[in-house]
Amino acid sequence: MAEAGRSLKRFYVVLGLIAVAGIALIVRAATSGPGAALVLADCSGPPLGNTPARGQALGPDSAPVHIVEYADFECPLCAKFAILTMPDVQQRLIPTGRLHWEFVDFPLQQHVNSPLAHVAAACAADQGRFWEMEYALYDHQDDWFADSRPDRKFRDYARGIGLNADAFQVCLTQRRHWPTIEANRCQGEKAGVNGTPTVFVNGRPLPFTPAFDDLTKIVDSIAGTAPARTPAARR
Numbered sequence: 001m002a003e004a005g006r007s008l009k010r011f012y013v014v015l016g017l018i019a020v021a022g023i024a025l026i027v028r029a030a031t032s033g034p035g036a037a038l039v040l041a042d043c044s045g046p047p048l049g050n051t052p053a054r055g056q057a058l059g060p061d062s063a064p065v066h067i068v069e070y071a072d073f074e075c076p077l078c079a080k081f082a083i084l085t086m087p088d089v090q091q092r093l094i095p096t097g098r099l100h101w102e103f104v105d106f107p108l109q110q111h112v113n114s115p116l117a118h119v120a121a122a123c124a125a126d127q128g129r130f131w132e133m134e135y136a137l138y139d140h141q142d143d144w145f146a147d148s149r150p151d152r153k154f155r156d157y158a159r160g161i162g163l164n165a166d167a168f169q170v171c172l173t174q175r176r177h178w179p180t181i182e183a184n185r186c187q188g189e190k191a192g193v194n195g196t197p198t199v200f201v202n203g204r205p206l207p208f209t210p211a212f213d214d215l216t217k218i219v220d221s222i223a224g225t226a227p228a229r230t231p232a233a234r235r
Contacts (some may be wrong), residue, residue: 009159038115038178040107043186052180053187055104056130058090059126063100064223065202067215070188074111074145079138081197081209082222088212090131098223103134105184106196109200113150115181122177124161132161141217156167 004120053069105122117137124133127196134155137144144153147150150171158168171177188198192205197207201218210218 005091009223013144023050037135038119038175040109040115040185041182043189049179049183051183053104053183055102055184056125056134057102058131059094059100060097061100063098065098065150065219066100066102067218068102068104068200070106070191070193070198070200072106072108073121073134073137074107074114074138074141075196076141077142077209078197082134082138085210085212085215086131086135089215092212093219095216096219096223104188106188106193106198107181107182107185111145113145113147115178116150116172116175117144117154118181119175119177120151120158120168120172122181123171124158124163125177126171127163127167129161129163133157133163135150137159 069081071082087100089101094101105118107118121130121133121137124130137154140153140157144150147153154172155165155169159165191200197209199210202222208214
């Protein structure tokens with residue numbers, strides 16, 4: 001009886017070890033696969049390596065008006081702004097040479113798929129198509145934000161905007177631009193950003209999300225008198 005009891009105990013120990021190993025494999029697959037979520041680092045500690053913050057820019061550095069937009073690809077208000085307002089900014093304000101616009105990554109903690117979407121946009125930027133990918137991500141936001149494998153959707157968007165799909169896939173799988181995205185987010189936190197979209201005009205935060213008419217008035221009011229500036233909200 002004692003031997004039977006010991007054998008039964010050994011059986012349950014082995015069974016438990018198998019279960020633990022199985023759980024570990026599942027967790028590993030979920031956190032390292034091609035569609036795995038990225039975890040945001042704590043920005044309150046020491047700087048995250050030596051990677052500098054760097055946004056995606058439109059318009060000349062010498063423009064008298066510098067606008068910095070901190071945005072999250074899962075943010076509905078960001079999507080509305082990008083779809084309704086940014087086309088006019090790109091077509092009607094940027095060509096005047098009076099406005100320098102910078103998009104800066106600010107993925108929010110509660111948005112699980114957003115970090116990988118930011119990587120996808122940065123990978124598109126490698127091929128000169130950041131703004132096309134930005135629009136695609138926002139336009140299809142409802143399709144990927146809750147998808148367990150958003151990377152598949154991102155590949156579809158990459159093909160749709162004419163990217164080299166193989167190069168894009170390598171970039172996305174390697175999470176190649178994640179350090180820059182983290183640096184951008186931490187820069188935003190240090191500048192006081194706590195929600196999206198947050199817009200800075202020549203270093204000063206706007207208390208509202210501007211419509212195109214608001215932006216036109218801002219550019220008109222500043223461009224006639226202000227000297228050229230370095231990029232805003234670099235703190």
